[in-house]
Each structure stands twice: as C-alpha cells, then as structure tokens.
Amino acid sequence: MLDIVFPSVSSILSITALGAAFGVILSYAKIKLHVERDPRLGYIVEALPGANCGACGFPGCSGYAMKILEGSAPINLCMVGGADAVEKISRIMDIKAEAQRPKIARVHCQGGGDVANNRFDYNGPRSCAAAQQIREGFKTCAYGCLGLADCMNACPFGAIHMSDTGLPVISRExxxxxxxxxxxxxxxIISLVDSDFDVHVICRNTEKAPVMKKGCS
Ligand code: SF4
Ligand code: SF4
Structure with a gap:
C-alpha cells in the first residue's frame, strides 16, 4: 500500500518564508538595477529604414541608433535612409548634418563568359571568394569578374542579378x-559612385593592350 507523507507545518512555513525573502530581494534588485531608457533611442530606430544591412559600419539599425544617441557616430552614415533619415534624426538629436550624396554600385568589368578567357577549369565551390583562393582566380585577366555571384548573394536589397554571360547587373532603381x-x-571590381554620375569606368585592367587582349576580346 502507498504511504502518503504530508509535509510538517514547520517545513511549509520555512518554504513560505524563503519565497517571501526571495521576492523582497528580487524587488529590491529590480529597483536598484533599473536603467532609465532614453526615449530618443526608439525615435532614432524608427527614423532609420530597418534594413539592418550594416552599411553604416554598425551591427544593424539599432546598433547604429545607440551610437548616435551616445554621440559617438555621425547621423548621416545611413545610405539607405538617405536625406530623409538624416532630417528626422537631426530633429530628434537637435544636430545639424548634411546627407551624403546618394550612391549606386557599378561593376568595372565587361568580361563575361562570351568574351573573357579562363586560365584553367575551376570545379570548386560556387563562390568568387573561394575561386580567388585557387591560384588567384581562373580568369586570364586578373581584373576580370569571376561570375560566381558573391556580390549578388551579399546584396540585401535584391538589386543584383547575374546576366546570361555571368556578369552582375545592378538595378539603378x-x-x-x-x-x-x-x-x-x-x-x-565594384565601387560606389554618385548616382547621378553617368560616365563609368567599365574595365579596371591597367595592363598594356596586347596583354589585356589575351584575357578578353
Ligand atoms: S563582381 Fe560579383 S560576380 Fe564578379 S568577381 Fe566580384 S563578387 Fe564575383
Ligand atoms: S547593389 Fe546591392 S549590395 Fe551593392 S550597393 Fe547596391 S544595394 Fe548595396
């Protein structure tokens, strides 16, 4: 037969007292450790686009917002938010700043698979960074696009697609x-240029023409 053991009155009282003591300690710690949150932090986060692309150099929009609030980062580092974000943050922080000129990415290579030659067959991972590790890339031209789409995969805005000849195409929009x-x-071979600048360098090769032509026609 199963024996049922009831706790004594003294053990119930001890547990209750212990619970009450922990409750008091936790309430005290909550009051002592409470950190006043500056409401401007939320406003700055709202003013930023929430893209969390890291282009400002900080880990996400809230990381950047924190640095702005601390006064350790300029308010115009967000290329995605542009002038609109700068204006909003300027009002929140009561700081004047100029927005950076809008930029757009440009690829300085036209050597797709139809015109550029390879030095050897590459059968490694489908990654430009990995291919570059093997004898500095398989393209004859040292400045040629490897076409394995690391740039496309890194774009958080879906602004790049690869052409039929294996070159990245960047959407202006x-x-x-x-x-x-x-x-x-x-x-x-990708750089940022002013978005209203219409003349672009389409090849970065600095070798003499006969050498250059061995890699790309
Ligand atoms: S431009 Fe893009 S696809 Fe071409 S080598 Fe650079 S990362 Fe790779
Ligand atoms: S193409 Fe994509 S990753 Fe490159 S700058 Fe434009 S948005 Fe950023």
Missing amino acids: LCTGCGNCVAACPRN
Whole structure:
C-alpha cells in the first residue's frame, strides 16, 4: 500500500518564508538595477529604414541608433535612409548634418563568359571568394569578374542579378548604395559612385593592350 507523507507545518512555513525573502530581494534588485531608457533611442530606430544591412559600419539599425544617441557616430552614415533619415534624426538629436550624396554600385568589368578567357577549369565551390583562393582566380585577366555571384548573394536589397554571360547587373532603381557588394567582391571590381554620375569606368585592367587582349576580346 502507498504511504502518503504530508509535509510538517514547520517545513511549509520555512518554504513560505524563503519565497517571501526571495521576492523582497528580487524587488529590491529590480529597483536598484533599473536603467532609465532614453526615449530618443526608439525615435532614432524608427527614423532609420530597418534594413539592418550594416552599411553604416554598425551591427544593424539599432546598433547604429545607440551610437548616435551616445554621440559617438555621425547621423548621416545611413545610405539607405538617405536625406530623409538624416532630417528626422537631426530633429530628434537637435544636430545639424548634411546627407551624403546618394550612391549606386557599378561593376568595372565587361568580361563575361562570351568574351573573357579562363586560365584553367575551376570545379570548386560556387563562390568568387573561394575561386580567388585557387591560384588567384581562373580568369586570364586578373581584373576580370569571376561570375560566381558573391556580390549578388551579399546584396540585401535584391538589386543584383547575374546576366546570361555571368556578369552582375545592378538595378539603378533597387540599389541603395549600401556597399555590401563592394566588400564582397574579391576582385575589387565594384565601387560606389554618385548616382547621378553617368560616365563609368567599365574595365579596371591597367595592363598594356596586347596583354589585356589575351584575357578578353
Ligand atoms: S547593389 Fe551593392 S550597393 Fe547596391 S544595394 Fe546591392 S549590395 Fe548595396
Ligand atoms: S563578387 Fe566580384 S568577381 Fe564575383 S560576380 Fe560579383 S563582381 Fe564578379
């Protein structure tokens, strides 16, 4: 037969007293450790676009907002938010600042698979960074696009697609100038330019023409 053991009155009282003591300690700690939150933090986060692309150099929009609030970051680093974000944050923080000129990414290579030659067959991972590690890339031209889409994969705005010949194509409408593709390209052939600038360098090769023509016609 199963014996049922009832706790004694003294053990019930001890547990109750212990619970009450912990309750008092936690309430005290809550009051002592409470940190007053500056409401401007939320307003700054709202003024930023929420893209969390990291282009400002901080871990996401709230990380950047925190730095603005601390006064340790300028208020015009968000290329995605542009002039609109700068104006809003300027009012919140009562700081004047000029918005940066809008930028757009440009690829400085026209050497797609139809015109550019390869030095060897590459069968490694489908990544430009990985391909660049193998004898500095399979393209004959050291400045040529490897076409394995690291830039496209790094774009948080879906602004890049790869052409039929394996070159990245950047959408003027979708590109926010965040610069993630610039950082992702191991060949350094993408740069940010003023969005209203219509003349672009389409090849970065600095070799003499006969050498250059061996890699790309
Ligand atoms: S194309 Fe480059 S700069 Fe433009 S949004 Fe995409 S990653 Fe950013
Ligand atoms: S990351 Fe650079 S090398 Fe790779 S596809 Fe984009 S532009 Fe070409």
